[in-house]
Amino acid sequence: MATKELDFSKILFTGVKRNKSNLNQTSSDGTHLRMRILPEADGQPAKKLKKQQIEEIENSDENAVQLFSSSKPTKLEPTTKKVQKNLEADAKKEKVTKIRKLNQIFTWGDEIADPFINFPDLKLSPVFLHNLSEFQIKEPSPIQMQAIPLMLQRRDILAAAPTGSGKTLAFILPVIKQLLDKPEKKLSTIILEPTRVLARQVFVQFVKYCQNLPIKYAFYTEGEFPADSQVIITTPNRLISAVETDNALIKKMKTLEWIIMDESDKLFDDHESTANFREKLGKIFKWCDGAMTRKAFFSATFSHEVEHWCKEHLVNVAMICIGERNTSNSLVSQQLIYAGSESGKISAIRDVLQKGFDPPAIIFVQNKDRAGQLYSQLRSDFPKLPIELISSEITDKEKDKILDQVRCKKCFVLICTELIGRGIDLPSVNLVINFDLPTSIVSYIHRVGRTGRAGHLGRAITYFTETDLKYIRPIATVIHQAGFDVPSYTLALDKPTKKLKKELQSNEIERKTFGSVKKWEKIKRFKRMNEEIMEVIKVKGQMLADDDTGGDIVGRRRRQKPIGKKKLLEKKNETKAAEIKPVIKKKNVPKKMKSIKV
Numbered sequence: 001m002a003t004k005e006l007d008f009s010k011i012l013f014t015g016v017k018r019n020k021s022n023l024n025q026t027s028s029d030g031t032h033l034r035m036r037i038l039p040e041a042d043g044q045p046a047k048k049l050k051k052q053q054i055e056e057i058e059n060s061d062e063n064a065v066q067l068f069s070s071s072k073p074t075k076l077e078p079t080t081k082k083v084q085k086n087l088e089a090d091a092k093k094e095k096v097t098k099i100r101k102l103n104q105i106f107t108w109g110d111e112i113a114d115p116f117i118n119f120p121d122l123k124l125s126p127v128f129l130h131n132l133s134e135f136q137i138k139e140p141s142p143i144q145m146q147a148i149p150l151m152l153q154r155r156d157i158l159a160a161a162p163t164g165s166g167k168t169l170a171f172i173l174p175v176i177k178q179l180l181d182k183p184e185k186k187l188s189t190i191i192l193e194p195t196r197v198l199a200r201q202v203f204v205q206f207v208k209y210c211q212n213l214p215i216k217y218a219f220y221t222e223g224e225f226p227a228d229s230q231v232i233i234t235t236p237n238r239l240i241s242a243v244e245t246d247n248a249l250i251k252k253m254k255t256l257e258w259i260i261m262d263e264s265d266k267l268f269d270d271h272e273s274t275a276n277f278r279e280k281l282g283k284i285f286k287w288c289d290g291a292m293t294r295k296a297f298f299s300a301t302f303s304h305e306v307e308h309w310c311k312e313h314l315v316n317v318a319m320i321c322i323g324e325r326n327t328s329n330s331l332v333s334q335q336l337i338y339a340g341s342e343s344g345k346i347s348a349i350r351d352v353l354q355k356g357f358d359p360p361a362i363i364f365v366q367n368k369d370r371a372g373q374l375y376s377q378l379r380s381d382f383p384k385l386p387i388e389l390i391s392s393e394i395t396d397k398e399k400d401k402i403l404d405q406v407r408c409k410k411c412f413v414l415i416c417t418e419l420i421g422r423g424i425d426l427p428s429v430n431l432v433i434n435f436d437l438p439t440s441i442v443s444y445i446h447r448v449g450r451t452g453r454a455g456h457l458g459r460a461i462t463y464f465t466e467t468d469l470k471y472i473r474p475i476a477t478v479i480h481q482a483g484f485d486v487p488s489y490t491l492a493l494d495k496p497t498k499k500l501k502k503e504l505q506s507n508e509i510e511r512k513t514f515g516s517v518k519k520w521e522k523i524k525r526f527k528r529m530n531e532e533i534m535e536v537i538k539v540k541g542q543m544l545a546d547d548d549t550g551g552d553i554v555g556r557r558r559r560q561k562p563i564g565k566k567k568l569l570e571k572k573n574e575t576k577a578a579e580i581k582p583v584i585k586k587k588n589v590p591k592k593m594k595s596i597k598v
């Protein structure tokens, strides 16, 4: 038992190192990480159970989630019943093991519930089932097969599954089911997302799946806290400020059924941009310490930080890992290309766009200034191409509008920063381009995971220059481990030292600008007038809220420089609080700027 547990925890927390044999096995058919696979589908039919055996299994535990779809019980003689029961228990165990193996479901913990196979097995209400099928949710993905029964067991859970594999529904469904089965008027669940954009996205999922269901849910950003809702989706920052303004809310937090952390490793992140974030989480957990409150953590990537925290603080935690931990989505074909210099990257991107691509595509850059520069550059290179830009300085309303345009393929190219590197579900995206090298493996996995979602195929191109050589090896290794070719020398380069990695997290890689700064400044002025851009005003010692930036912190170095007495005085006069405010010049504001000529 001890060895078994050791193996599982190794898989969960250190991942399975790929060797030549298992590399081929996974890369040639990545679909098994996404779609449910049953033994029959593997070409090896499961040992057929006798009808009676099946019936016995089905009736062995009325309340448990059933592994097999319904059939009626038959009465058996007591002695035969015992023998049958053992037989069936063995058969069931064998089947569960096989299903887990085929779907790469690794679990760890005591008394892990069996995975389920069909949504009707969960005894969902017909309306709920109908809502699911209306949005093409016909069969569960592996993470849903295992996480849902565990959450229905009402226990703390730590779940890791690849990007785009349906983690959101894995935690939404049990919450909805439990509220339908046992309607409660009180606040029952809080879902925390690292950014406002993601919180809105999860809220939209509730809108979809809760049609005609008596569930009260809310997306909270500011204003009055919707404490009469059963489910609230928000960010840690917003929750804290709500509770700190109204201490009476603490009482409501004590009786929560669930506190769910999506993208949980991001919430535990301790980068400069998220300083004090864990402290804030600590605060939230202190409020949510009711005996009935269960905690769930979901993410595509997990750090040891999260693991340690969970082991220390969670009760009887069940852990799940789908596939290999911290690996990139093998449904996405991945390329690593040496572009030489910044101008080399521009030429390469022009080439990709000129040769034709299947839109929409997402291009990631390292900060908002570079996003702006690339935006103005590509707009002048391809004036007819619908190109948009999302960074922390774009207003919330505009961000939502642009994301919707990408979803319905009205926007062909989206240039963005780390702000939407995680969690954003844009199923139509076919191509991800890392114009600037991601600063970590985790960032790479999430960025690339914006394509190849829900079982679809995708493509990702990552460019690097001479400047990136000292950081490239970990990214090259991840791509190689996913089964794709990389320039062989990238795997032989020195690994970046811990110090270098840390430096990379707190300081951006210094890169040359690419000659269109002025154009971008001009566009920005128009966008500001059009209320599409807000200005980030930073007052000494205060950081932007991470839920607004998603780590898209710009010009850290620049901000650390003293800004001079005169300028400081000007800034102080401009604002009293360090807030993100839309800067709209009231004078001479044209009604709406429809197009911008550059």
Ligand SMILES: Nc1ncnc2c1ncn2[C@@H]1O[C@H](COP(=O)(O)OP(=O)(O)OP(=O)(O)O)[C@@H](O)[C@H]1O
Pocket (backbone or CB within 6 Å): 136, 137, 138, 139, 140, 141, 144, 161, 162, 163, 164, 165, 166, 167, 168, 169, 299, 300, 422, 423, 424, 425, 427, 449, 453, 454
């Ligand atoms: N069982 C299912 N069948 C078909 N599609 C599904 C199923 N479950 C989820 N999806 C769809 O898959 C897409 C990705 O789901 P989701 O956003 O939950 O992924 P995720 O695992 O949270 O990814 P990320 O790690 O990037 O946040 C969504 O468009 C969702 O509607």
